Amino acid sequence: MxxxxxxxxxxxxxxxxxxxxxxxxxxxxxxxxxxxxxxxxxxxxxxxxxxxxxxxxxxxxADIITEAEVIESESPPPSALNDINLFNTTALAEEKQIAPITDWFKGRKIKIEADLRQLDTTGFFDEVAVSLGNNYALLKDISEKIKRTQKKGYQNLSIPLSKRSQKETREIIEFCQNLYEYSFVAKYFYQKQEKLVRLALQTSPAIVQFFDGRWFEWYVFIKLTEFLRDKNLQISCARNISVLFANEDFHELDIFFLIDGRLPICIECKTGEFRTDIEKYRRLRTRIKLDKANFLLCVLGLSQEQAAGLSSMYDLTFVNEQSFLEYVEKLL
Structure with missing residues (x-):
């Protein structure tokens, strides 16, 4: 290799x-x-x-000790994630990694169950999600076309590139090649003369769910983990945790972070209709005893104006794919 x-x-x-x-x-x-x-x-x-x-x-x-080394020795201890490749690790999928989150909920008399497989990044869900999210303006139509085709039960689709610029064509071809390399599609062909990409889609439930919206959860999770790691913060993080209340009510949280053992942040990710769930999330925020500022509804494609308006109307904080990192930074 x-x-x-x-x-x-x-x-x-x-x-x-x-x-x-x-x-x-x-x-x-x-x-x-x-x-x-x-x-x-x-x-x-x-x-x-x-x-x-x-x-x-x-x-x-020579026993050389420079002033810079002395300053460095006085700096705060690095995050445990500093030496980890976040895109290829099982370190996040360990019980000890999510233990602070478990204890945080236990202090509120709430039981949680975490599927540690959702934190294993040795697969390629995270890479494809970041590739898609970082260039969503260009790749949105392709992602949506794959999603629609899978929902209809079809397996083949074509992507015309004749009206695309050379730069856009290169980036789309590279994205589709990566989908094939990482087995997110079963077959990939590029017909150069016709400027047409042909894909044979995977029918695996995990891949179907990925394009149906799970990719956005992966994107937000990895980008925020990387962001906090680079700020040298101690974090505990979890995805898709099941929350069981004392009366046996059951809910699922998309993303949860506990930063430096003191700052909890819950993020629910939406790629489609979200309005019917606003009240559900408001009640959930109240039940897990989180302040409005710490419970985020991250909606793909929501404008900044809409996010600000909805945040003022409801006891939830609305952000989008472009603003969630900036918002979290203000909480630190």
């Missing part, structure tokens, strides 16, 4: 040897990077490692 490593965000992934020497966009941040043959890549990496090791040994022998 060959290796793809993004020089900008550090994303690392094994790919087929057929891609050696080619430059492709990172599925995480869209930065263009080259694919390397594994052995030569490792040899160069080891060469750099030994050079740096020798330099470190010389510094230790």
């Amino acid at each position: 060959a290796l793809f490593r993004c020089n900008k965000c550090g994303h690392l992934r094994e790919v087929n040897n057929d891609y050696i020497g080619k430059s492709v966009k990172c599925p995480k941040c869209s930065h263009v990077a080259q694919i390397y043959e594994t052995i030569s890549f490792v040899e160069k990496l080891l060469e750099k490692y030994f050079v740096q090791r020798d330099e470190i040994q010389k510094l230790r022998q």
Whole structure:
């Protein structure tokens, strides 16, 4: 297998040897990077490692302590997620990781059950979700077309590109190629003369659910986890947790974060109709004893004006895919 490593965000992934020497966009941040043959890549990496090791040994022998090192030693401890590739880890899917959230609910006499598989990012749901969400303006029509086709029970669709710019065509083709590489579609063909992409869709329930809206949950979850990690904050996070109240009422929460053990944030994600659920979420917020500011309804495509207006009307905080990170930052 060959290796793809993004020089900008550090994303690392094994790919087929057929891609050696080619430059492709990172599925995480869209930065263009080259694919390397594994052995030569490792040899160069080891060469750099030994050079740096020798330099470190010389510094230790000379007992050099700079002012910068002293300042660094006084900085707060790093987040436990700093050394983790969020796009390829099982570290989030451990009981100890969600234990603070479990204790938080227990303090409110609420029992929760968490499916830890929803926090396992060794699959490709997170990569595709971020790729789609980061370029949603362009890829929206394709995502919706896949969703509609799957709902109708059909398996084949075509995507005409003749009216697209060269840049848009490249990005759409790359997205569809990634869907095929990650097995989100069963077949992929690009008819260059006709400028037509043909896809054979997967019928797996997990893939159908992904395009039906689960992708947005993955997008919000990964983007917020990455955002908080980069701010060096201690976090506990969970997805799709089941909440059981004392009277045996049952509810599910899309996303829940506990930041530095003190700041809870609950996010419900909506890609379609949400108005009929407003009262349900208001009651749920009250029952889990969260302030309005900490219970977010993140609605895909909601305008900033609509979000502000709805937030003033209801005891919920409305945000969209472009504003949720900025809003959370104000809470920190």
